[in-house]
Amino acid sequence: MAQLLDERDLGVLTSSMSLLVALVSNNHEAYWSCLPKCVKTLERLARNQDIPQEYTYYGIPSPWLQVKTMRALQYFPTVEDPNTRRSLFEVLQRILMGTDDVKNVNKNNASHAVLFEALALVMHLDAEKEMMSQCVALLGKFIAVREPNIRYLGLENMTRMLMVTDVEDIIKRYQAQIIATLKDPDISIRRRALDLLYGMCDVSNAKDIVEELLQVQMTYKLYLSTADFAMREELSLKAAILAEKFAPDLSWYADVILQLIDKAGDFVSDDIWFRVVQFVTNNEDLQLYAAMKAREYLDKHAIHETMVKVSAYILGEYSHLLGRRPGWSPREIFNIIHEKLPTVSTPTISILLSTYAKILMHTQPPDEELQKQIWEIFRKYESCIDAEIQQRAVEYLALSMKGAALMDILAEMPKFPERQSSLIRKAEDSEADTAEQSAIKLRAQQQTSNALVLTDQRPANGTQPAPQLGLVKVPTTTSTDESTSGQGLAHENGTVAVVDPQPHSGPSPDLLGDLLGPLAIEGPPGTAPQSDPSVASGLEGGPNQDALALAPVEDQTSTIQPIGDIGEKFRALCLKDSGVLYEDVNIQIGIKADWRGHHGRFILFLGNKNTAPLVSVQALILPPSHLKTQLSLVPETIPPRAQVQCPLEVVNLQPSRDSAVLVFSYKFGTNVVNVKLRLPAVLNMFLQPIIVSPEEFFPQWRSLSGPPLKLQEVVCAF
Template sequence: MALSGMRGLSVFISDIRNCQNKEQERLRVDKELGNVRTRFKNEKGLTHYEKKKYVWKMLYIYMLGYDVDFGHMEAVSLISAPKYPEKQVGYIVTSCLLNENHDFLRLAINAVRNDIIGRNETFQCLALTLVGNIGGREFAESLAPDVQKLLISSSCRPLVRKKAALCLLRLFRKNPDVVNADSWSDWMAQILDERDLGVLTSSMSLLVALVSNNHEAYWSSLPKCVRILERLARNQDVPQEYTYYGIPSPWLQVKTMRALQYFPTIEDPNTRRSLFEVLQRILMGTDVVKNVNKNNASHAVLFEALSLVMHLDAEKEMMSQCVALLGKFIAVREPNIRYLGLENMTRMLMMTDVQDIIKRHQAQIVTSLKDPDISIRRRALDLLYGMCDVSNAKDIVEELLQYLSSADFAMREELSLKIAILAEKFAPDLSWYVDVILQLIDKAGEFVSDDIWFRVVQFVTNNEDLQPYAALKAKEYLDKPAIHETMVRVSAYILGEYSHILARRPGCSPKEIFSCIHEKLPTVSTSTIPILLSTYAKILMHTQPDPDLQNQIWAIFRKYESCIDVEIQQRAVEYLELSKKGAVLRDVLAEMPKFPERQSALIKKAVETEADTADQSAIKLRAQQQTSNALVVTNQHLTNGSPPVNQLGLVKIPTMSNVDHSSADEGVTQANGTLTVVDPQPSSTPSPDLLGDLLSPLAIEGPPAGGNQVDTNLVSDAKGAPMPPEALALAPVEEQTNTVQPIGNIAERFHALCLKDSGVLYEDPYIQIGIKAEWRAHHGRLVLFWGNKNTAPLVSVRAIVLPPTHLKMELSLVPETIPPRAQVQCPLEVINLLPSRDLAVLDFSYMFGTHAVNVKLRLPAVLNKFLQPITVTAEEFFLQWRSLSGPPLKLQEVVRGVRPMPLLEMTNLFSSLQLMVCPGLDPNTNNLVVSTTFYSESTRAMLCLIRIETDPADRTQLRMTVASGDPTLTFELKEFIKEQLVSIPTTAPRPATPTPSQPRAASPPPAASDPGALLAGLL
């Protein structure tokens, strides 16, 4: 800045630089700010020159990091100064101190407009710079037409028109509606005929932004862009000042080719032929030279040309030429060029008919795995992963396994995952697949995720021919003196299931198998010990009576009976008792059933792992390719498609967490890394009737007095209109005209989230919405995960939560745009005010290209989320039960149309609904007594008691009694439980919730001959 004649500013800057500490500087700044404030109060005596000096001081103080809360008016007023030095200060300081929402900017609009429409080109440039720097809605609405006139004016100098183009670009990015495409497209095409390359370069930046937003309106600009490329690349009609190291305006070439990539295709054959001639010239005329600057410019043009060739899907000959050129680049010494060559070759994998050509460079790509630059190594890994198929899978996987030993620790987990995926998809035979995975675990066990060894277990389980080979290989690895813990897990599991197949082989007797596994026990962590205990039990099950081996295994079980780890202790106790029962052990520990055929979770994990990388083509290619012979073969003879279930009363069978068994299989649930297999049959020995007829089962009565129909599982929408249960989680939107269809069953997703706290709520080809929730008393915190699944952004994203009256909900702001392959999180706070079954609705919409999606989803903030199970003693139960004498605090109803289920399954259902089944309170094995605590802001903690009486002769009906201290809670809880038990017809309307003063009529009292009549009086 010019300081001539401004000695005061120069002295002030010197004083600041001479301050010894921060405190001295602050005192000097406060003193100067006080002086400036005093002078501004006497503004009538200040000249423009004096204002300029003080405004410079304000700007310098602002640049030091101090707040300047005055003087803005003086800075804005300098914009109207007649002389350039004062006007320049006004524009600079206003740009720095004010943002687009500042009120003082309104005072400057007229002055800025006067400079724009004036004849002084210097003032025009100052004004355009200010408008471009600040932007804002008011500037755009007031000044955009004048800026457009400058751009298309033939009387303005190129300097002004360049700034006008960049200013209009800034205004368009902030407010796209300032440029009307219908009226501006012809002007844009006319501007592209400009001869001045400076104006043309700035205008091309504007065109790139315009066509990225709406290419349909700018088709007339496409042939003009091709002519510009012809002028630059073929004719080289470029002034010397726009030539960079002999390359004609590389910046304009890059921008022009970038604009062409936003047009989907080129229909005119002459235009297409001209464009390909230019691209051919660029491809042929680019080579690696010693001058780094020239390399950078020429390769910027080249790689943009490659992108355009791929976009236009050129003929195979040109694509082959591109691959050959990239093959030369990945062999040069310059690391940046090698990186770009590998990256673009990976992108070309998505093109047809070039994969075989890329395979010719496989040796050089493998060499890039040893490059000193980790970025190049990553790109080489992605390229090898993408180009792998059945023909070269063995070679590539072998190279990757060799590279694994020397790979960076930061890459090993990703590398292990990709090796596992390639081995699974392109295995010529399953024994090779097992060899690869076991080698992988042996070389990089610490970096092999559980999903990988779970997957190999699935293959071995589902393919009987593979089981002897897998067991033998597992034994070979266990014989090694030192192996990773993951290898111990997978080997122990396989040998536990299939070691009996090897019994006749030398060195594979049960005792020898046990010895080699037991040698690893001291070296493993507590998470692996349960698998080893399960393996010992299985070995014991398959062994002919061998007292010595049996005593050794029993000694181990007894050792862990007092282990502090609950999982280990439970297994040891249960296996010890089961092993003493002979045949029972074989029934309980029967061979694991075959896994249902499901899509591999490894590819999904690979996509998540690579979500932050710049190029996703390799992952896309893997997802698009067909699966290989290494599919999981399922048992086609299973009843109803469900695997057989081991009969084991509440004993946990050891297996892996997160395996691909269907969790919906009857009697099987996952918990704490195990499959809990429960006996679906109730105990055959009834409990003794300690109280005689006092607790005998109640007879199932006729319908309630009111003759009410069974309630339907409906939810009111925002206007109170009922929603049919077939919609479930999906609320109707207009006529459901969305062309984008959801993936998966939305109803099942909703029901699953009602019983668990995390999962996917909605998914379609473009977006995935997940939920993770935490519930404490009457408070809930949900996090909505919005994931963009594509390489283009989702725009116009909008989300509104429509809460029912009993919920207070606050959703954080959802961004209007979700970037490609990105995930955003939006917390949702929930407070339960009253008991109710009404549900909140999430109304969300977004745009993807021409697809507009608007969907209403029910949120799983259901009644059971505000329940907390509690165990009550018999004394507490009867005391509370008797105190709640009858309606409306205690309601009873006979429920018909119940889904038939064993009592054990009903117990599990209640547990998932946060309802605690209290055993021993009712010795009748056909009855259940349930307790829970409900939390809301109005009721706080409210104890709820439920009694379920079933009819052994007819499982489709039962009598339910619900009691609590709040009438509304009693009714809502009764209806909620009934909805979970009944197969609800889809046509019956949902009844309105009765008020506490008007409860629904209860069931009639039992007949005098009913043996449960006395119980009805006490309970």
């Protein structure tokens, strides 16, 4: 091999270097004699000595050979000979100094290929700080160029530079530029920028970076496309982790997390608000401040449901610390929480009932009027069709009549055992994956199905994941499943005991948030079962399907009837982006949607509520002619107590009042259920506001001439 590297012909030498790269990647120990020859080859190329014209590409001496030679050198752990090391660094310095951007794309590509390989070799050899500073300066210049590929490589290599000692302070000089790339149109560049900011964050700059991430989260909400679901989730997760790791004080941490939930509630996983509860519970100095901030957020007219959960839990535990100042009394706190009850989903109602019981417990001496109000609510929900809510209402009502004994039964939650944050553990797990591994996983998922199945993997002892105060259901003949809502009280042989609701330590299976509540079962996502390709709808449309798509959805003849009014659920979803589309005793179909211009993206949540599988599951979209839809494959079987997520893409081609229809069927036991459900992909969802100031609007309005200057038409939407 060493003799081959003495070859003067660059064609033979290029082939020999390819062989060397393959050999040293397997075992470098046998090829130390080749190292100085590689350095001499680089010297010859860098100085353009004896390089035939046919091996010069746009004035660059054999860039392919330069790249292969530097790659071979990176398989050797070090360069021990001082003369060889000095010669190598001189060559690398020449490459770093001699690369300029030009208008010729081909020359730029070749020179940058050589340059980025040289940067990788400099990092590998752990060069002097002066050269490392020069490398960071070059990368900082690349971050600002117009060419997206160069920006991407600049961010990627700067992230690698973080592993080199003594360069973090140099990289921090480019913090503003890196933050600016978080708004880049290319999602790949935004991901690299987020990774870099996450890696370079420490106590000195954490406050600035986290606050910028919160602002960027709002920018994403306003401007970016539906392709940014995962990006916004990742940004929320990393902002929460940085706030926890580098918080200068506890109150700042509370402010950041509550702002995050307020601005990006749809993209805040349950793990984040579970961690907030754990953090507040374990830090007594934070409890009063957290209760005050939760009370302030509840004053807002419209807040995300996750904020309702967090605020209700914190105020249930610590509202008594606020005292009885005007606006902070137990009755006023109860009233402002109770105002949110009509707007929340079933799992959140369970948390609110627990909060009401806690407020009663903390109100000493008892407020008779408040007590009557809360008892009336408990009595109302004693006949609720949801078994979890019904049982909480029955038992809280009975407990609240025990007088002083209630103080012992509903005492404050004890501190959680100290453990590593589940958020940090999740981030560390995700960082272990390389880009290549991620691509392989993505391709494997695309080859099977886009549907994500979440299966019940709870321990046999019934340990529950969510840090909420509630009741563990006692198995009865009328209940076929256990609640997965958090527990604070457990029935055991007729007695009541306080238990510590530990947040689950595994990664949250649903980063988009959970529409189904009790069906968000702990555990990693399972593999999506293979489904019948005939079930999926492709890009459909056409006049032949319009008649069915526009037809009124009639009640289906089946022994299994829907829970609630299907029409009301549809109309409610026409005014908001998430909620329940259909529910019966066996299944719950939820929707989460995101809209950008004439494009819409749904996530259909199909949740099996039973302990037996649902089989012969089929779903078909029948769109009118103005809509194009694409539904991912739907598994033919939904496992017991599992949730399936099926993406659905919708493109609106022209204005219309018509809506698409989801034809859905399944079999449970001897019952076959067929339903037709209107999808809330209606005209108002595709509208976007245009913000125009009076100074801009009226001059254009007055410039119009001739009638009609005003035109009004009233149409019926449904």
